[in-house]
Amino acid sequence: MSDVWRLRSRGCWGEAARLLEVDANDPGSALERTAVLIEQCMFTSSGWSEAEDALRAAEALARTDEQRGAAACERGHLAYASTVLGARDRADEARAALGRGAALLALDSPNRPLLDFRRGLISEHLSHNAPAARVAYRRAHAGATEAGDDLLCSFTWRHLAGLAFQDGDLAEARHGFTESLRLREQLGYLVGVAPALTALADVESEVEAARLRAEAARLVQLLGGIPVWLSNQLAPT
Template structure:
């Protein structure tokens, strides 16, 4: 997920005091609003370009630019090399433990995404990097919820430890709610619902997927609405409603040019 000059010095101060906010819709600066509008519509390259000038000097902006490019790679299946380059640049700027922890968290995320979405096993790197981030970030860091969420992803999709994944997602959910990070709450709702669905708890899964969808619609996170619709359809008891939800998901994927690619491929498959 274009404005002109946006006061880079002031924005850098905001990013330093509230790391992780500039790409997530919680930063009300001109830059934060512009980046969010682009990210939410799947225009990750344009959003990353807005961050590029500040990211040359500010470690947190460099991490957030990496975050955008990793998300682009996950959604489109392309652009892995620019994400790697952005991550190395962010790591080179890190000057204290908090900044090093932020960069390590992003390395863990990229290694996880490469393993799951690209089929290149970097699972050990993901675990080590997220463990390093946990050791470096302060207990009260604003990046702790993001870190817990990513550790949940690794536990769920790589190590297949559902109990550890659920515990991590719940920690992330509670902390994100306390910080007012609605977007992260939409992700934690979604993944807690996925665990519930795997356990056959369809009512609980339906609730979680519905909450995730509601938040994304309210935030205008357009690029994330189709996956939420498709997941809700999978636990919908009434087939006409499930069919409607999947049809809406297909429409949105077409509107966004086939993004997310993994969902476009899934929706193209004939119904079983």
Template sequence: MAHPAMSGSGTTAGDGSPLQTAVWRLRSRGCWTDAAALLEPHGGEGPTPAAALQRASLLVERCLFTERGWAEAEDALRTAEAVARSDDERGAAACERGQLAYASTVLGARDRADEARSALGRAAALLAPTAPGRPLLDFRRGLVAEHISASPQSARAAYRRAHEGAAAHGETLLLSFTWRHLAGLSLREGELADARHGFAESLRIREELGYLVGTAPALAALADAEPEPEAARLRAEAGRLFRLLGGVPTWLAAQLTPSAAV
């Protein structure tokens, strides 16, 4: 399987508030359930749209890494949809629904390809071209184009839009995903220099951010573009991280051998 990709959204420790710093630290180590629990409302108050959306995003990402927790993610997503008020909030919730349906499809849980396309199309209608959530939407439309519709040319165009938007909005983690997926397309086309550069940039960003749970996949991706013995060294390092995190992401195991190139 090609890399199914993670959410690419959410906060990093650089966002400043103690709550968001705690959420990021848990998320970056693969503790999505614990991170989501920090965002649950207390004292009988209902969830805010922002907290509900972030909680849903975390649980959708858990599905992508662990191939489980689908029902919990669906429940959190319905809550985010119910409390959304503005077009931006409704568009962001639709974007998460599209991502959950995409993950279910590419990981073989249930074919929800039509739902993924429909939800992302709805998000595109709701989010203005300059909205902060637009780069993530473009990225996810690229994922659907590449891994569901088998249209690498459309995927590349969407990834490039996402890459430019992520740079403009300072979405550093999303940049690591756009670098990686653009590099994956370059690798498929035999453009090794571009592939190595993109994969290396993706890895650099994740290491700088401390995105531990995403570092092993980045190492494995770079290994696919490197000659031996460097490729073996990178896969061995990825394997150590993979085992340290308890075999997460689950789909990475097959890519930690030389025959499992993108």
């Protein structure tokens, strides 16, 4: 487990990004730093300018189609985050960037599963096209499973479960949410555990749901109110 992962998983994105500045001229490190700062935006709804600056630096360093495609994937994700969190509507930019990433990345690229997942997010939350989202999530899940990417699998499980929940398939939803939580706890992805707990609470009995939400609230408080959007949901009324 790297120092960057330990910091990132606990919501210390600024510290993680500073560690990656040591190799600031390396395209891979620049992309990883960008991803860390975009994740900070997703969890805190702040740091947009810093993430944009890091992304532009990564784009400038990209030399191969793989690197350019990965950078386009990050641009799409930043634009998506800005849109869904209400910072600024960048939906068209998100779609265009992920389309560019799809054109640049080879079909067997290790970045394909992440790209597929993010295209699923666009389909579900910006285009409101659940069938297209499900196809993209399943493709991402298959790729992540084959690659042994448990973190990405924790996201694909959660979003596939969310679609199952919308369809009224509580058994499938419960299975997916449980798997997502299991993987995040196993990985030590602390910032992602509270969202997984609250998602699972939606398909559990009233008593169990209350316990899960209380545990999620405790974790959010421990992390200083992160994720901010979940902190607001769990705040006492």
